[in-house]
Amino acid sequence: MKNFNLKLLLLLLISTLITLGCQIKDNITDNSIVWTDDKNGTFTDPRDNQTYKVIKIGNQILFAENLKYQIPEKEITDITEWKNNNDYDGWSFYRNNLDIGKSYGILYQWEAAKLACPNGWHLMTDNEWSELINNLGDEYMAGNKLKEIGTEHWYGTNAEVTNESGFTALGGGYRDSDGDFINLSIAGHFWTSTTYTMYNENYEAYRRSLAYTDQAILRIQTGKRHGLSARCVKD
Structure with missing residues (x-):
């Protein structure tokens, strides 16, 4: 015994x-995720040692922060270079300001956004955005469940904003096709990896957008030269 x-x-x-x-x-x-509970964790990008909060919503594992990876030799600060970049592979900080980038992440042109997620992750597709929104109700109410509470990164807010999803969407603004910076703290615009095929798939792709003024999340086609925020989802 x-x-x-x-x-x-x-x-x-x-x-x-x-x-x-x-x-x-x-x-x-x-590619590991260190989980703090069954829905929240952190992931450290081995390329630059940047650590991101990650969340699980339904069957998706998502970045809970805007991507900040600086693709080597692809930063574009010059307006003329930005608006003439037909490869759509450039990126910049809002107003070319690193301090703003540390808070809001990087604004990527479309090809850059597709390449910027780390190994084991990818830029969210249009369908994956739809899946996320459906898990939170619908496009008319999901915005308030996705947006960060308060006015640190938004021009305004309201009592209906809960961020109950943990997604923590920020009003990161965008850089338009002419190289101008617009909408910081007013709206957040996020690339999808899905091209818009109604007219010419070479020039436009779908984005999802949230504004501080309402609870909806919009689905809009946008020129690929624009600089928008990016969120990654686990493969």
Whole structure:
């Protein structure tokens, strides 16, 4: 009986060590997520060691912050270069201001946004945005559940804004096709990876937009030269 108990204790000890070893290994894996509970965690991008909050909504695992990855050699500060970039692969901080970028993330042209998510993640598709919105009700009420509470990153707010999803959408504004910066704290605009095919898929793609003034989230086609915010979803 004593030998049996010793063997059982040894097996339990080995099992515990294996479990701890797997957890440690997972925590240092490039694509790992460190979960704080069943819906909230953090992910560290191995390319630049930027740590992002992540959330689980329905079956989706999403960034809860705007992407901030600086694609090497693709920053465009010059207005003329921006509006002549037909590769749509540039990015910039709002007003080319790093301090604004630290809060609101980066504004990516469309091709850049598709390339900017880390390995194991991708830019949300139009359908994935629809799935997110449907999990929160519909496009007419989801905005208030997605937006950050308060006025730190929004020009105004109201009592109906709850951010109950944890998505924490910010009013990051955008950079238009002529290189001008517009709408900071007024609205948040997010690329999808889905092209708009009604007329010419080479020039436009879908975006999702939220404004401080109402609770709706809009689906609009936009020229790919525009600079918008980006959110990543787990593969």
